[in-house]
Amino acid sequence: MIGGALRQTGRLFALAVEVGRAIFRRPFQFREFVEQFWFVAGVTILPAALVSIPFGAVIALQVGSLTRQLGAQSFTGGASVLAVVQQASPLIVALLIAGAGGSAICADLGSRKIREELDAMEVMGVSPVQRLVVPRVLATMGVAVLLNGLVSVVGTLGGYFFNVIMQDGTPAAYLSSFSSLAQPADLYISELKALVFGFIAGIVAAYRGLNPRGGPKGVGDAVNQSVVITFLLLFFVNMVMTVLYLRIVPPKGG
Amino acid sequence: MGVEVVVEGLTKSFGKQSIWRDVTLTLPAGEVSVMLGPSGTGKTVFLKSLVGLLKPEKGRVLINGVDMVNSPEREIYETRKLFGLMFQDGALFGSMSLFDNIAFPLREHTRKKESEIRRIVMERIEIVGLLGAEGKLPGEISGGMRKRAGLARALVLDPQIILCDEPDSGLDPVRTAYLSQLLIDLNAQLDATMLIVTHNLDIAATVPDNMGMLFRRELVTFGPREVLLTSEEPVVAQFLDGRREGPIGMSEEKDAATLAAEANTARPVEPRRIVPQLEPSPGLPHRRAVTRRRERVLGMIDQLPPAARTAILRTYADSTATPTAPVPAAGSGA
Numbered sequence: 001m002i003g004g005a006l007r008q009t010g011r012l013f014a015l016a017v018e019v020g021r022a023i024f025r026r027p028f029q030f031r032e033f034v035e036q037f038w039f040v041a042g043v044t045i046l047p048a049a050l051v052s053i054p055f056g057a058v059i060a061l062q063v064g065s066l067t068r069q070l071g072a073q074s075f076t077g078g079a080s081v082l083a084v085v086q087q088a089s090p091l092i093v094a095l096l097i098a099g100a101g102g103s104a105i106c107a108d109l110g111s112r113k114i115r116e117e118l119d120a121m122e123v124m125g126v127s128p129v130q131r132l133v134v135p136r137v138l139a140t141m142g143v144a145v146l147l148n149g150l151v152s153v154v155g156t157l158g159g160y161f162f163n164v165i166m167q168d169g170t171p172a173a174y175l176s177s178f179s180s181l182a183q184p185a186d187l188y189i190s191e192l193k194a195l196v197f198g199f200i201a202g203i204v205a206a207y208r209g210l211n212p213r214g215g216p217k218g219v220g221d222a223v224n225q226s227v228v229i230t231f232l233l234l235f236f237v238n239m240v241m242t243v244l245y246l247r248i249v250p251p252k253g254g
Numbered sequence: 255m256g257v258e259v260v261v262e263g264l265t266k267s268f269g270k271q272s273i274w275r276d277v278t279l280t281l282p283a284g285e286v287s288v289m290l291g292p293s294g295t296g297k298t299v300f301l302k303s304l305v306g307l308l309k310p311e312k313g314r315v316l317i318n319g320v321d322m323v324n325s326p327e328r329e330i331y332e333t334r335k336l337f338g339l340m341f342q343d344g345a346l347f348g349s350m351s352l353f354d355n356i357a358f359p360l361r362e363h364t365r366k367k368e369s370e371i372r373r374i375v376m377e378r379i380e381i382v383g384l385l386g387a388e389g390k391l392p393g394e395i396s397g398g399m400r401k402r403a404g405l406a407r408a409l410v411l412d413p414q415i416i417l418c419d420e421p422d423s424g425l426d427p428v429r430t431a432y433l434s435q436l437l438i439d440l441n442a443q444l445d446a447t448m449l450i451v452t453h454n455l456d457i458a459a460t461v462p463d464n465m466g467m468l469f470r471r472e473l474v475t476f477g478p479r480e481v482l483l484t485s486e487e488p489v490v491a492q493f494l495d496g497r498r499e500g501p502i503g504m505s506e507e508k509d510a511a512t513l514a515a516e517a518n519t520a521r522p523v524e525p526r527r528i529v530p531q532l533e534p535s536p537g538l539p540h541r542r543a544v545t546r547r548r549e550r551v552l553g554m555i556d557q558l559p560p561a562a563r564t565a566i567l568r569t570y571a572d573s574t575a576t577p578t579a580p581v582p583a584a585g586s587g588a
Binding site (some may be wrong): 111112115116117119120122123124125126127131 | 302305307331332334335337339341342343345346347348358359362363404407411
């Protein structure tokens, strides 16, 4: 049982290393990359924007309510923006990419595997990792980074709107607390997280897709597992990265 | 000329289940070989092991000095370009049209111009008789057509080793006959080493130069076709006659009691006749493998069983008297 889990983990890492190496191997599959990028972006942009507005609002309302009780109302803006940019945005992006893009990638690769298409490709001397997996992983990473920007902006606007309109916050205090609490490093870590999460979502989806157990039912199970595994990994990696960030980068307000 | 494939002591198992042990054989360069075996004896696993898709635990598969089992991945990928493998159900890319499927290896491995690619692909499409269907998706055509498209794709890089996984399954007898002829014609044109995995007795009787059989987790025999066709080995005899009486049972093998019961009720078995091998269609070059094989087989004739020896000598005596064996007039439009 434990041996099996360790073996799976090992293979997952092996695939990650293989993908990392194959990224630099010519020829680069540009066409496939653009197609996959377009596809992943297409299925995630709208849901991401729609999720990020209420999410930004919830954080703004919660933080606003807390800060009012503490008498630190003028810091609502900075606090809620940090929460959105550093935590909410990369996670929203990663969940959507894993849920919408990753599941499709996993199902696609899985059905190709059971139809022996991938074997056929290998026999023709074409590596499925280089031809199919690399463009997909790069697409999920790229979309994650760009989408993270979008979600941060939309989430922040949502928070601003709800704080100023609903909670009678002052626009000037909301904005000025940005610069007193937030710093560019917060944005960098947010984008770095999105990049790593995109990589994880792509690799896990590809790994489960390349190794379905049994026939069509196995592909269904693989899709299911790929989403669950990605979610578990995301929250764990997010915790590690957050801890490291808070240790390494000194807070501005302190 | 094709490439010799040397298999040494190959052993494969999945978990605790052993598939076959210690398979040793040589596919002579440019000749057509057939691997027979009841369903579920690991014939497909054997094919996949030859190209390095599956990794046997022991043994080697040597092609031009590259071991497809243990060599570095990069060398294996390079060597795979010599192969054309026809999968059981074609294994076409579902999202591409037949034309793009067949053009895929060219686009990946060569820098040919699109017009050049088009010419080569249409030529192969014509060989397998799929003209007019090149724009269709694999999901829109019949299983037999998918198989032929898979064959066309396997042929597009002028492979030196062609492996066919059950080319006949799902085809009617007439199409199977056309396909047999097509395989011989291909061998005449490309002079490639071919291995056909099948349990079709017609293909086994008319196509190969060499035959082998897998049963009970091992290679029963492999050698010139006459050796297997004249073999008195119970397994081989039962398989070639398609009888129920014999060591092969429904699931895998029979127990001793059933075998003993059968021995009492055994029906007389007619002696098998060796059908002449197919010749290339008129207008095509002679198979260069024929001359090579004659030298090779006559060189080893002293080591063969007597029945096989007489059969071989008779075949070669006949073929010098009448240069062409009777050939069904089969074109390329299978």
